[in-house]
Amino acid sequence: MHIKYESIVREPLVDGDKDYHQVTEDIISPIERKPGRMWYVGFFFSVALLLYGVFCVTWEVYWGIGTWGINRTIGWGWDITNFVWWIGIGHAGTLISAILLLFRQGWRTGVNRAAEAMTIFAVMCAGQFPIFHMGRVWDGFFVLPYPNSRGPLWPNFNSALLWDVFAISTYFTVSLLFWYSGLIPDFATIRDRAKTKLRKLLYGVASFGWTGTAKNWQRHEALALVLAGLSTPLVLSVHTIVSFDFATSVIPGWHTTIFPPYFVAGAIFSGFAMVNTLLVLSRKILHLEDYITIGHLEAMNKVIVLTGSIVGTAYLTELFMSWYSANQYEGAAFKWRIAGPYWWSYWAMMTCNVVSPQLFWFKKLRRNIPFTFIMSIVVNIGMWFERFVIITTSLYRDYLPSSWSYYSPTWTEVGFYLGTFGLFFTCYFLFAKYFPIVAVAEIKHILKTSGEGQKKRMAAIEEKSTEEFVHEQEAAHAH
């Protein structure tokens, strides 16, 4: 078992005095039960939203991109805004699973499963936008570097958009592997508890014949580490490459070297907020308050205030650079962001992303669940606006004043966005029903060091003086 001494001053990561069986019961039994009414309502609402999104996309593919509001001057609007937004959200999962694993952050165990699932679903949602923003989506396979009879004709490896294709597909693959490899022991648990044949069969297949031997565990741990090692650079690279879509261009407001770190920080910021949104809901609905504790939420909120501050610094740096560069186009681009016809989007971004997260400096607010929930939504609104500000309010007033323009989305564009929410929540509801939403094996891993029961047992020991403790130990181990 995990050999680690943890001070009792540290907050327990699992509340309640639980044994391993209790943990399994708490987390697995919702899977075995029929879902509650809330689940059905939520699920059907999500599917309806998804179908509406499918309708809007079909409409757009059939009639053309002209059904959207983007135009001659503003070639990317809600589509790429939503793409970057979803991709950003998809960052938290891998960060939690990979980087926090490498840093041995025990608190990640309560949240990593949901966060990773969220990552997968968010990347799936994100992927829809670059696909369906293409004028001729049926020719979209041209971006793939496959041998062909056209010369062969290869994609343009200079294009940041092509890098995106590789970055996102790699990220999706690795995230999926990571998530799935973590699920294997838990699937085996479900299989072992299964009382119906179908469940036994399906979870049996899904668990790849996991038997829980030492060798199984050793390989599993090794795989987790390897994947963590692989995904750690990916966490940084994906949004870096997404930011290259803008940074490698010539448009004032896009052409900025600060973008990679700024985008990554923003991504973690929004991803953590999204994880918070989901956790607050899940722990309530699935009664997992003991596993997803206020302590977890507070830890998340700390990351939010950190990354929020990084993002705020980046905004100010951008403003400074637009002045310091003495480049008139750059200066004007930022002036028009702040005070042009789109001023409201800039100030929405500033309020939501820079001002409001600072409230998390107060411990009381960090540990306040309703406040955390509201903030998680506010941050994601702010981060949506950030992408909108970067994309639309850079394009709408660039070099030639003759082409300055304005843009509002149409119902198809909004519907597409809503549809990705439908996709996301449909997936999430299915996940919450059929998959253990908290990593059972990993919780058991830390139960004996960070669980509340353990802490209580340790408290008695802790109260003893050193001499007394040493004496007792010597006595106990004297042969």
Next chain:
Amino acid sequence: MGQKQYWKGLEELQDSAANQEKLANEFNEPLAFDMSESLLNATTPRRDFLKFLGFSTLAATLAASCEMPVRKAIPYAIKPEDIVPGVPNYYASTFNDGGDYCAVVIKTRDGRPIKIEGNELSSVTRGATSARVQGSVLNLYDTARLRHPHADGKEATYEAIDRQVQEMLAGNASKPVYLLTGSILSPTTKDIISQFTAKYPNAKHVVYDPISYSGMLLANEASYGKRALPSYHFDKAQTIVSIGADFLGTWLSPAEFAKQYAAGRRVSAKNAKMSKHYQVEAMHTITGASSDERATCKPSEMGAVAVALYNAVVNGTQPAMSPKLNSLIMKAAADLKKGNGMVVSGSNDVAVQTVVNAINDKIGANGSTINWAVSSNYRQGIDADMVALTEAMNAGSVGAVLIHGVNPVYEYHDSKKFAEGLAKVPLTVSFADRMDETAQKCKFVTPDHNYLESWGDAEPKTGYFSLQQPGIAPLFKTRAFQDSLLMWAGATTTYGDYWKNYWMTKMGSQENFDRALQIGIVEPSGEMAMGGAAFAGNVADAMAKIQAKKSSDIELVVYQKVGIGHGGAWSNNPWLQEMPDPITKATWDNYACVSPERAKQLGADLTGQNEVVTAKHVARIKVAGQPDLMLPIVVVPGMHNNVVAVAVGYGRDKKVGMAAASSDEAGNKKGGKNAYPYTTYNGQTFEYSNAATIEKTDETYDVAITQTHHSYEHRPVVREYTLEEFSKDPEVLLKERKEELKEFVALPWQEGAEEKVEEMSAEELEKNFRINGTLYPQYEHPGIHWGMSIDLNSCVGCGACTIACQAENNVSVVGKTHVLKVHEMHWLRIDRYFSGNPADPDSIQTVFQPMLCQHCDNAPCENVCPVDATNHSSEGINQMVYNRCIGTKYCANNCPYKVRRFNWLDWNGADCFDDNLYEDYRRDGMNDDLTRMVLNPDVTVRSRGVMEKCSFCVQRLQDAKLAAKKLNRPVMDGEARTACQQSCPTNAITFGNMNDKASALYKTRREEQAERTFYVLEDIHTLPNVNYLAKVRNTEEIVAKGKDDILAEKHI
């Protein structure tokens, strides 16, 4: 017998060893495939056989069952002599629309006209075209054209109509027959009209021009004894004063004048001289935009301005008008007195024109810049005749009216009265090409041919003829107007024969006739004769009349748009409807143009924030005796504060066509309002202004405007200098460029880099910037390197290039809804920038900048395309591969010039989805099978979802290269011309091979105009292949450079 042996030769008989060997090796060549054991002994197992059988059957079934689209292509069974499929034929002809004249060359492909070019041999128009001339080819394929004659609104035959008309003409002998036409330039038509009037002795020919120049004709009659218009020579004028004449846009013969005008405006460092152009106007025209000094006044004050100018010229009297007007008049008077001056006026008032004549007389313009030896025939209508006709009709004393080329029910100021009169005439015939407002009220309609289907001729100036030949056989059951007249006059010849006889006689021989027909013009040789005229007008009387002229607080100006003109068929031309108005950049509508100050009072204040709002406040314009005119407000800096201007050509009847209709099928109001009813008759001539009041309303109306921002924000996008600045230091621009680029022309560690920059020539500067402004290696550009140079001084913003490009490159029309969504497709747009104080219309300076793909050698669009659909040709062209494009729009985002155009919807049926063609009613005519005949077969019609943009007319370049290749020589300068270049009336566009040092482009960019050459956004190292020549204004101050540019300060 059985033993008998036959042998074929001695070798066989003897059967030597050598022969045996030879026989054995007779078929010695190895077989083409391996006849190894394994192959010969291979067995095809039954299973394999069945597999192959199954696969091939399935494959064959699949291949055979795929539905193959039926493509209609009908080859010639017998090839016509003159048509080689795929090779265009050109026919010299003449464009003529109610006196608007242009000598043209019709380009036909496979027997159908697809493009109009100017005829460069004509000494009148000298190859110039206008947007309307360029767009005229679309009128040929207009779906609203009548396809057969009509009697009482129903289809009829010519025989029946001829019989009835002849009977009625004969039976109505007591009452006069009126032939009502627009200005006719054709000598043969005039002959035929006189034959007709001779047949019916009490027949009268009334000439009526919807936009009338009667005032000038009558004033000239009084002043010089000739009811005629002179020839103007703007190229010879050193001082041009225009009092409300938009001679570059709409006045008389704008393409001709623009050509002349530009000749006097071409400045270079070596020849830093240019004409001085003063413009006084009520609204803002493109002529005002090009002028050096501009002031505004109310239309009722035009006479007073003329009088003030007269007094200043004659007595040096200081005028007492607005400060800007006062100084303008004094300066203009001083300049006019230096000689080679010219004053023109757009007024239709006899008194004003008389005073203008007097000034021209005093400054000696007649004979130097105004030519009375060769008069112009562009307009001949006398307004009083038309008014008299209307009176006569209403009095019931008219037996018949035959109406050709005009549409009084729409265009006449009192159209109701005209229509009522028309109803009282027993025989009414219209020759209109469509069921226009007048034709609907006529008993018979015998539609005339389109000009591209007609034989004919024109005499735009006395003695200067041009011939008209058809580019296509009549598409419909139409009949030449002249044939109808001949028929009804009882003549037996056809117009074709008559015309041929006339010209054969005139030319003397078949050879001369053929030659004339081929070149399209018959002109006296040598320079145009010049001559003056003695002025005998009554100035004092004219001045008195002007003084008596009443003015009102707010005045309405009824004007013509550059694209739509007087209305007519132009109202239904989707190209011209979608052509942004040069000044307002608005499309598809007419609207109330008001100044920013006036707009503020009407609650429609224009700011940098609300400029993006498409819903414009509707104003109520009240004119006595007329219903209120409700039109959206479009704010135009440079308008006089007390003037509201409304264009004609809108508010048309549904039958004029879908694009023109003022309401769609569902009855929704679209397409503006008719402004003609707000013109008046002053007892002598029509007036195109009126007293009015204007009020704000709570309504809004969407106006589709392609450029909403007015100022160029002090950016080095446009470079402007005063003539003085430029002549004092021709390197002023080069110095500015050096200042911008100095950091990037030398490597930082090179010694003395800064000093070196100072010494660099423009060419060295560009070369060093090209190399040192990037980390990347350089590409060699051997062979051809195409480039373009656009002279901002010559460009008058007329829009001919935009339409030429649209016609040449099959650029889609998107319709108003999508212009509103900023989805317009023009490959070549003309950016218009205002500078100055919006509150002071006299301070406004306006520049035009044609903007097209800059074909950057370091193009930002190219490296961002994920699939390499846009790339660079070895000849320097940034090219689009439509079928590789997946439509990410990344290239358009990354284009600093925003010239890339995306196919947002299925504009033209070229995509692979069924039934998803975009339809909005007004532009739907573009996709009719008839209208699609206008498409250029050399250019792909782009499908939905792909990006497109200017290609430098690559099809023309390829054509020129192939032609040269057949002659086994490189392509020569001037052989490859782009559509925009060819259409430009002012030769503002130079195109050619930059690697050819003898090319006009090289000479312009490197030699003659090296000092004026600049590139837009040069400092971002896009290395454009399109350069511009700086705007030089012959004035004291460039407003955009100073603090007075309030538009830039306030970011409007």
